[in-house]
Amino acid sequence: MTLFHFGNCLSLAYFPYFIAYKCSGLSEYNAFWRCVQAGATYLFVQLCKVSEPFGPHKDVSNEFMKATVDLADLLGLHLVMSRNAGKGEYKIMVAAMGWATAELIMSRCIPLWVGARGIEFDWKYIQMSFDSNISLVHYIAMAAVVWMFTRYDLPKSFRLPVTILLGLCVYKGFLMELFVHVFLLGSWMALLVKAVLTGAISLCSLFLFVTLVHSN
């Protein structure tokens, strides 16, 4: 039944993407190819990040530096969005979907294929699939924040919250590791905390987005 388990994990990981793609109306705009382009940009950015080696020691400052490199993610998202003409929502969704799908394929499919198919059962594959769902929301929020950051008509009062949210998005991974280390969270608890954190960030960014779009 292990192939079944692999199927379970894959559907848990992938179906939300599919649902989001269908329901956000992207399919009407023939956005598939553009999403693939966004995915290709993701790959390119990851390659650039990999070619920046850091010291071998795993300590706090190194992790911080590594997280700073994730700023390249923001640049990548911005690049994708600027090349797509259309409404703000369309741009955000396309960029986020493509980016998140690429991440899903690159970083989760292979571990699932190798691990979930085996005889040995481990909860971590289900957790990995949940994590990909959380990533989707995270990337949508991140794309939205990047888009807002680069708007020329962003009111002064929004600058600060948007910058803070941007910082949170980039350093979220770092913060999560810190939490787990300090509070010695179990794997399920860590997942829960991650979900809550992402939920908070995305709610804030949604709030700001709505305000921005409908204040004109």
Added chain:
Amino acid sequence: MFEEASEVLENMLKWSLPLSLVLFLVLVCPLRAEAAHEFSVYRMQQYDLQGQTYGSRNAILNTEARTMEAEVLSRRCVMMRLADFSYEKYQKALQQSAGAVVIILPQNMSTMPQDIVQQFMELETELLATETIVPVYFALEDEELLSIYTQTQISSSSQGSSSAAEVLLHTATANGFQMVTSGAQSKAVSDWAITSLEGRLTGAGGEDLPTIVLVAHYDSFGVAPWLSYGADSNGSGVAILLELARLFSRLYSYKRTHAGYNLLFFLSGGGKFNYQGTKRWLEDNLDHTDSSLLQDNVAFVLCLDTLGNSDNLHLHVSKPPKEGNPQHVLLKELETVAAHQHPDLKFSMVHKKINLADDTLAWEHERFGIRRLPAFTLSHLESHRSPARHSIMDMRSVSSSLEGAGEATAGPHVDLPKLSRNTKVIAETLARVIYNLTEKGVSGDLQIFTEQMQVQEDQLESLVDWLTAQPRAAQLVDKDSSIVNTLEYYLNRYLKDVKRHLVRADKRDPEFVFYDQLKQTMNAYRVKPAIFDLLLAFCIASYLGVLYLAIQNFGLLYSFLRRVTAPRVKQH
């Protein structure tokens, strides 16, 4: 034209991308799962002796684990701990056609109480007596194995019970284990050579001197070959023989003490398999050679078997020696030495006729007796059927310095002072025989092996330690093994004409057949029952349903937020 080309290219890329991805995944990833726990398991003996098959026939395993509390045992791997092991449980498992049996032994046997060790030793012979197709494994316990066992026990005992809800909860939380062994099915080892070693000390003065033969078999036996260390049986015999070789070679190196007897030392292999080494050696020396020490003038043959413990000493004979024979002299000298020099030692002679109708011979001297050579076996055991001769519990005990001398180790083991005392008794006796001391009127109290010539206890200790450092089952010691090489080296230091002697089973009618796959690696994989996957699929489907609804109604959240923000804008 370029536009068409670019369109075609675009379409091609569009379709090749997912295909190449799938291909990449399929090619790159061989299935290599990591197990929850990997450990060595030692299989029960499997051999044929004189056409009769013994032991466990099978070696491969890929089944779920259960403990004895479970109701359904068929085609499952039954795990038992030594402390809970009993023959009835074993029989029950076999009757229900279990897939395999794994018996978990504690790392340190000395922690087991005496009665459990005794019971297990008696069971060893019974286990081997019934030939079975179920593979039986022994594993040494460690923390992870113990936790696997406890988890399996909990899930096994709760199987019979409970309502549907409990079963559901149970499937979600509990862990099952799948035990898989690496390695192939066991098959007969072809052309296995059992090695024996001989060496001699030639007597002084002329031809036709009488010969005394000293024999000890160096292999060990137990229910699992890789776990048979054979400390007392027969590591003690080998240690004594080597120490005697050292002492007498020293005596023979001085002209004044060079006696008029030839001393022939023989370390036989395959002793636990009906003395195969000795049998072939005798055939070669008596049937196939023109002249050999064994043919001419043999005073007697003394076999040493299990002499590492206890205050008893028995001389086993198949025919009580008659007056005036060298054998009788030996008997008398043994009595003298025991009475005068070691009053705590209880010496006696045990007479047992050779019974050729038995499956196997009792003691090693019976091989010589069949060829009409006068022979005895010296042992502290009274009966050849004693389980101490065939047990994996026979180990070099943890040194008595650790827990204080009061702690007795449960199983058979070597007690060094007693081993040393027995060595001295035998040495003194042999000296009295070869120098004819009683006839010359030397008192029974005179000790020859003292001061520089004394029996060296450290030497004995290091020999026994070395012998018990690795298993010495006959199936594991081939002619290139380090044990044989080291024994040969040792004999070469003190004796002359050290020769190897090989025994190979006859092709058409083999006296013994050994099988391989005696040590394997077992992997325990954590598995969930099939119903768990269905349950999980159901949960995921409902989760996805909820998600779908949420996303469909995302617009509600959006308009809610709009309404929340709108009045704020108006207030500017």
